[in-house]
Amino acid sequence: MNHTKNIIIDAFWQLLEEKPYNKITVKDVVDRCHLNRNTFYxxxxxxxxxxxNSIKSEHESIIQTYCNFGSPIDCITPLIQNTLKHKKAVLHIYRSLQREVFLISLNELALHMVTKYIDTATANLSLPPEDRALFIRFYKCALVGVYLDWLDSGLNYDLEKSFIRITELLHGSGKQAILRSAETICTKKSPNIMQ
Structure with a gap:
């Protein structure tokens, strides 16, 4: 991304920290970054x-910075940290009429993170493709659902602490499900090996 585009995006995030999305104009943005309207357009x-573009840029930054997702907490921690860094801005976007843009990007980000996590967790296992897809969809929906609940609450609880606790309580259950899925492949292959 070029330097001027980054300056505009940074100015936009600054403005989102100060006021709701629907109150931000092109004039506000160009005044903030000392550019003219033609440059913006x-x-x-x-x-x-x-x-x-701003949301996409933030989510790409998360993916590039945190490229390994070896555990469930690895999937949500970068999202929590980024949200807390831009707390007011994220809430302004989430509460705006443009919420759909945010939700689409959030789903894409969560899908990427969970896919990387499942691929890491199942690297040495053979899973039926439909089970792999099911695990990815389930964990993506769980991640997005928990995150949206946090946004709906106005970020008024410690999501990271809550997420750590729930992963402690559910420890091993995901692994057992994955192993059961892998056993399905082994069971289906066994009769062919015996013949």
Whole structure:
């Protein structure tokens, strides 16, 4: 991403920390980053496009910074940290009419993170493709659901602490499910080996 585009996105995040999304204008953004309107329009068609690019940029940054997701907590911790870094901005987006843009990007991010986690957790196992897809969908929905509940609460509880506790309580259950799935493959292959 080029330098000017980054400056515009940074200014936009600063403004989102200060006021709701629907109150931010192109003039606000260009005034904040000391650019002219033509420069803004060279990079972005309008504020909704800037929002979409800004969210995408943040989520890509999470993926690049935290490329290994070896445990469930590894999947949600970067998301929590990034949200707390931009607390007011994220809540302003989430509570705006543009919420759908945020939700689509959140689902894509969660899908990426969970897929990497499942691939790591099952690296030495053969799973039926439908089970692999089921695990990914289940964990993605759980991750997104927990995160959205936190946003709905206004971030008023310690999500990381809660998530750590629930993973302690459920410790081993995911692994058992994965092993049961892998056994399905072994069971199906066994009759063919015996013949």
């Amino acid at each position: 060279y990079h972005f068609h309008d504020i909704p496009e800037l929002l979409k």
